[in-house]
Amino acid sequence: EVQLQASGGGLVQAGESLRLSCDASGFSSGFSFSSYAMGWFRQAPGKEREFVAAVIWSGVRKSYADSVKGRFSISRDNDKGTLSLQMNSLKPEDTGVYYCVAHQHPYWSGTSDPDYWGPGTLVTVSS
Numbered sequence: 001e002v003q004l005q006a007s008g009g010g011l012v013q014a015g016e017s018l019r020l021s022c023d024a025s026g027f028s029s030g031f032s033f034s035s036y037a038m039g040w041f042r043q044a045p046g047k048e049r050e051f052v053a054a055v056i057w058s059g060v061r062k063s064y065a066d067s068v069k070g071r072f073s074i075s076r077d078n079d080k081g082t083l084s085l086q087m088n089s090l091k092p093e094d095t096g097v098y099y100c101v102a103h104q105h106p107y108w109s110g111t112s113d114p115d116y117w118g119p120g121t122l123v124t125v126s127s
Contacts, residue, residue, distance in 0.1 A: 004118030
């Protein structure tokens with residue numbers, strides 16, 4: 001089964017930057033990291049999980065939530081099997097647990113629930 005491990009979370013001040021990474025493994029025979037669309041979701045304290053960003057299998061097309069457009073950038077390295085999320089100009093409302101996710105449809109853009117979830121990494125933005 002696909003396993004996802006996010007890292008890079010931490011405590012930063014508003015306006016600062018943070019970069020999250022995700023390592024993927026456990027792909028079934030005949031499949032690889034590049035077979036899946038990848039993305040990030042987050043969950044703020046007391047709120048439901050929400051979509052943040054997604055990237056299709058090739059890395060060419062990317063999707064973002066309106067709340068992070070222009071500040072966050074998602075990217076993937078299919079050779080290394082890694083996913084990244086560069087977060088700039090962070091705001092207190094960006095605080096939450098960030099989850100690396102994967103979807104079996106290679107062109108998934110975040111409009112449906114992911115198939116696989118990692119355990120998440122905590123991002124805290126102080127004002």
